[in-house]
Amino acid sequence: MIRKHIKTGFWALLLMLPMFSACHKVEVFEDDPYGNFDALWTILDERYCFFEYKEIDWEQVGLKYRKKLTSQMTSEELFDVCGDMLMELKDGHVNLVSAHDTSRYWDWLYGSPENYQERLIDEYYLNFDYRYTCGIKYKILPQNVGYMYYGSFSSTIGEGNLDQILAYLSSSTGLVIDVRSNGGGSLSNVETLVSRFINRETLVGYISHKTGPGHQDFSEPYPIKYSPSNRIRYQKPIVILANRGTYSAANNFVSVMKALPNVVVMGDITGGGSGLPFSSELPNGWSIRFSASPIYDVEGRHTEFGVEPTEGFKIDMNLDEADEGHDTILDRAITYITTGGA
Amino acid sequence: MAICKVLLCSLVGVVLFCPGHLRAENPQPEKPLRPVASAFTLEIGRQSALDTYLSPIRYRGLDIALGYERLRAASFAPEKWLTRHNVLVDFATMTNQSGNGSMLSGYLDYSFAMLRRWQLLDGLWVAGGGEAALTLGGLYNLRNSNNPATAKAAIDLGVTAMASYHLRVGRLPLTFRYQVSLPVVGAFFSPAFGQSYYEMFYIGNADGIVRFGAWNNRVDLRNYLSVDIHLGKRALRLGYRQIMRTTHVAYIDTQVLNHMFVLGISGEIFRSAPPARRVVSVYY
Known part of the structure; x- marks a missing residue:
């Protein structure tokens, strides 16, 4: 009798399966x-x-x-x-x-000045003589101002590389970190870099994600905190240079650094791009990338359309001066550091 | 004199063999031999995988797996109960329908089952019982940005059943066997609908990523049909394995289906040469 019940129960379970599986129907689109x-x-x-x-x-x-x-x-x-x-x-x-x-x-780029000329920096400020590692050009300028140009957050920054860079720049009176025309990359590089400029665990922003297909289905913003590096940290004034080409992870870097003490952001408003992109695809094989998960600044605000420079430091490059070998924005940053924040 | 010798020998015999006789007369039955029936298999087939966290498009491709199976009559009631261990390491490489996207999948499955056995006819038995299973693995889409992969991890308790029929065709012994496993409840890992692995594991927002699993959000089914062709002490195993893994949680659908042809070696392992003791085999 028991045996019969067991068998009946088992087959009943199996027969019930399609009822549950039917809930899992996924919409299929034609390849037309x-x-x-x-x-x-x-x-x-x-x-x-x-x-x-x-x-x-x-x-x-x-x-x-x-x-x-x-x-x-x-x-x-x-x-x-x-x-x-x-x-x-x-x-x-x-x-x-x-x-x-x-x-x-790329419309946000087309309607704004470029505000960065790589050749000008290389020729007139670095004299084609600079150190270069893990995607970072760096040098101490004649005014004893440290200068770093990081062109892409896709270039992985090694801790050992940063030790070398910061040890070399340690004698400078201040540091210019130039992320103009940096189109972004990995957020982990943002943390690696920022951790050298903070001395305690620091709230740097929030992240949220979609919890369902509705346009308002979002999780509560979750705080993003960075811990200070236990290696060489730079403690002197820092100026961040940004332009409209400063996008995505670089935009996030500017957002994070702007909230730190002793940091000033100069140049133009960044390009934005605060959504963590996901990928998907269409039946014909085309790939689609899109913003899926918003990252907010430390005040809980969107930075999708960019981060403003620090108040009073919105500066465009003067092209006439550029023709004479001067980067207006970098010159302002050097003056700021050499004059102790004026 | 002759009678005295007989009596003396009988007395010595009784003294020497008395303990043995006493043991033999103990009502506790002699424990039977319980050989381990194990099988090592190489499995080749096709996998079809859809995971909407990665893509709404189904991927299909070659599936290769290595399997190990271990069956043995249970020690406490060998004729009625048996235990089963199954290990399967599975790897698949797949493409989408347009052929320009690739996906890899890898799974490690382990399960332990205890089954009650009913001998229906000579050589034919069926069994049913419970099974605990562990699954680790994932799917990796080579073209995605911040959602390139999705991990799969689950622990389950479920039901399982087996049927086995041992017969001879001419002088060739064959064992046909069918196994089915159906997880009922468990726990499994899943991100939220649009949650990145960066948020979960780099930032640390891991709340809610372990889900309670039941048939409302997770249905797996494993079927395994095999025939052991006994050739001397070993047997050649041919078979077919089908694995269905589905989840529907946080608006994310996962459907992974494997169909595999099984080729392997199986046999019973005796720890020593079988003496004239009763053997409880899981073959017949």
């Missing part, structure tokens, strides 16, 4: 213009993190661009329609990648 467009729209609708902040009516955007589809359109025509739709997000972290092109939003 409409299917790929709908897949792209849906991925962003569920996972993009700045709809509310940017006040974007994604439903209307979808309707507007879906009207432009035809079932016979070429792959390149479809790419153009999708790329135009993505421009509505005004987000440099949004890229649609196909075999023939990559859509990108």
Whole structure:
């Protein structure tokens, strides 16, 4: 009798399985213009993190661009329609990648001065004679001001490299960290660098993530704290140089450093890009990258559209002076340090 | 004189063998031999994987696994109970339907089961029982940025069943066996819908990443059909294994399905040459 009940129960369990499995049905999109467009729209609708902040009516955007589809359109025509739709997000972290092109939003760069000339720095300030390691150029300028240029947070900074750099710069009266035209990279490099300029555990911002597909489904902001390095730390005044090309992880670096004492940010407002990007893909194999998880500054504010320079230090490069070998922004930073903060 | 010799020998015999006789007359039955039936397998097949944390597109590709199985009659009631250990190391390399994206998957599965056995006919038995399982692994999408991989870790308690039929075809002994495992409750790891591994493990926001698992959010099913072709002391194992792993939690769907052809060596291991003792085999 018991045996019979056991067997009956077991088969009943097995028969119940499809009922539960049916809940797991995942929407499948066709590999045609409409299917790929709908897949792209849906991925962003569920996972993009700045709809509310940017006040974007994604439903209307979808309707507007879906009207432009035809079932016979070429792959390149479809790419153009999708790329135009993505421009509505005004987000440099949004890229649609196909075999023939990559859509990108760089409008914030086009409408602003570049405010950085690498050749000018190399020739007139570094005299083509500088130290270079882990993606960082560094030198003590004649005014006894330390100068570091870090062009990409994708270049991994080693602790040993930083020890060497900071030991070399330790005799300077202050340090200029130039992250102009730094397009970002890894956030872990931000912490590695910042940990050399703090002396206690420091709240540097918050991170949040989507908890569901709704545009308002977000977790509570979680505090991001950095610990000081137990190796060489720099304690003197620091000036950060930024421009509109300072983006993503570099934007985060500026946001973090700006909140520290003894730090001044000079130059232009940064390019922004505060959403941690995720990736996904369409049935035709195109890859889509998008902002998925917002990172806020220490005050809990978005920095998606950039970080302002410290008040009173918004400076554009004077191109006439540049022609004569002067970087207006760097000159101001040197003066600031050599005059003790004037 | 002759009678005296007989009596003397009988007396010596009784004295010498008395303890042995006393033991033999003890009502406690002699413990049977319980040989270990083990199998080492190489498994090749196809895997299909969908994980919406990584991509809404299903990936498919070659699946290779190494398996180990160990069955033995239980010591406390050898005719009625048996234990089973299963280990499977599985690796798959897959592509998406357009062929421009790649995904790797790796899993380590271990399970321990205890089953009640019912002998239905000569050579035919069925068994059912409970199983504890551990799963470690993950999926890695080679084209993603901050969501390149998703880890899979779970511990489960579930039900399992087996059926085994041992027969001879001509002079060739064969053992057909079917096993099914179905986790019922457990705990498993999953990020939140849009949560990055950077946030979980670098920043440290790991609250809620261990989920209680039941059929409302996690359904796994493992089927294993095999035939052991006995060739002397060892047997050639041929079989088919199917593993279904599904989760639906935090609006993230994971569906991983393996179909594998199994080729291996199996056999019973006796710790010493079997004496004339009763053997409780899990083959028949």
